[in-house]
Amino acid sequence: MKTLVIMGRGGTGKTSFVSLIADYFIRTEQTPLLLVDLDPDQSLGEMIGVDLQEEGIKSIAELIEETFIERGGTTIGVPPSERIEHRIWEEGMYEGEKFDFIAIGTKWVEGCYCMPDAALRDALSRLIKQYRYVIIDAPGGLEHLNRRVTAQVNDIIDVLGPSAKSFAHLERAKKIADECGIHYERFISVGGYLFPENLAERASAIPDTRYFGKIAYDEEVSRRTIVGESIFGIAPDCPGPVSVEKILTKAGYTNFPIRNDQHK
Numbered sequence: 001m002k003t004l005v006i007m008g009r010g011g012t013g014k015t016s017f018v019s020l021i022a023d024y025f026i027r028t029e030q031t032p033l034l035l036v037d038l039d040p041d042q043s044l045g046e047m048i049g050v051d052l053q054e055e056g057i058k059s060i061a062e063l064i065e066e067t068f069i070e071r072g073g074t075t076i077g078v079p080p081s082e083r084i085e086h087r088i089w090e091e092g093m094y095e096g097e098k099f100d101f102i103a104i105g106t107k108w109v110e111g112c113y114c115m116p117d118a119a120l121r122d123a124l125s126r127l128i129k130q131y132r133y134v135i136i137d138a139p140g141g142l143e144h145l146n147r148r149v150t151a152q153v154n155d156i157i158d159v160l161g162p163s164a165k166s167f168a169h170l171e172r173a174k175k176i177a178d179e180c181g182i183h184y185e186r187f188i189s190v191g192g193y194l195f196p197e198n199l200a201e202r203a204s205a206i207p208d209t210r211y212f213g214k215i216a217y218d219e220e221v222s223r224r225t226i227v228g229e230s231i232f233g234i235a236p237d238c239p240g241p242v243s244v245e246k247i248l249t250k251a252g253y254t255n256f257p258i259r260n261d262q263h264k
C-alpha cells in the first residue's frame with residue numbers, strides 16, 4: 001500500500017493531477033484505489049464523475065459531528081476510532097468498481113478536535129490498508145498538515161504554479177510537515193500545467209526535495225473541467241495523461257504487467 005498526498009497553491013492543477021493519476025492506475029490495473037478529498041471545496045468528485053450528495057454519501061466532517069459533537073463523545077463502550085471507522089464504511093464511503101472515494105468535507109465546527117482527529121487518524125490508518133494506492137487531494141492552505149489526519153505517507157507531491165510564490169509554498173509545506181512530525185519517504189515537486197519550463201532547474205535545486213517534471217497543458221483536460229465532465233477515460237495519448245505517466249514512471253510507479261501464466 002502506498003499513500004500519495006498531492007498539494008500546492010490554489011489553482012495549480014492538483015485536483016486534475018489526482019484524477020489523472022487515478023485514471024492511470026485504473027488503466028494499468030493497479031487497483032484497488034482509495035481517493036480522498038481533503039479540500040473543503042470538494043471538487044474532486046466532479047472530476048472523477050461522482051456526486052456524493054446524489055449518492056447519499058456523507059462527508060467525514062458530517063459523520064464526525066454526528067458521532068462526537070451532537071451525540072456527545074462517550075455514550076457507548078466502543079472506542080471512538082472504531083465508531084467512526086464503522087460509520088465511514090456504512091455512510092461515508094463511495095464504493096465504485098475500480099476505486100473508492102471519501103471526502104473530508106466542510107462542516108467542521110469550531111472547537112477542540114483533538115479527540116475526533118485522533119479517532120479519525122486511527123480509523124483511516126486501518127481503513128487504508130486494503131488499498132494498493134491511496135491518493136489524497138489536499139487543499140492549497142497548509143492547515144491540514146497541522147491536523148495530521150494523514151500522519152503516515154509515502155510521497156508528498158507539491159504541484160508548482162507559475163509564480164515564485166510556489167517555491168515559497170513548497171519550502172513552507174516541507175518545513176511544516178517536518179515540524180508536525182508527519183512521516184513521509186519523499187517530498188516531490190512537479191510543475192503544474194502553467195509552470196514555466198525554464199524554472200525546472202530552480203525546482204531541482206531545492207534541498208531535500210526532488211523535481212519529477214511537468215504536467216502538460218491539455219486542451220481536453222481543460223475542456224472537461226470547465227464543463228464539469230469527468231477526466232476519467234481521457235485518451236491515454238493526450239498530452240496530460242502522457243506527462244502524468246512520465247512523472248509516475250520517474251517516481252517509480254511503473255506498471256507491473258499481469259503475467260499470463262499467473263492464472264494457469
Ligand SMILES: Nc1ncnc2c1ncn2[C@@H]1O[C@H](COP(=O)(O)OP(=O)(O)OP(=O)(O)O)[C@@H](O)[C@H]1O
Nearest residue numbers: 010011012013014015016193216217218221222225
Ligand atoms: N493539465 C491541464 N491542462 C489544461 N488545463 C488544466 C490542466 N489542469 C488543470 N487545468 C485547468 O485549471 C483549472 C484548475 O485545475 P484544478 O482544479 O485541478 O486545480 P487545483 O489546484 O485543484 O485548484 P484548487 O486550488 O482550487 O483546488 C481547471 O479547471 C482547468 O481548467
Ligand SMILES: [Mg+2]
Nearest residue numbers: 014015039043
Ligand atoms: Mg483542487
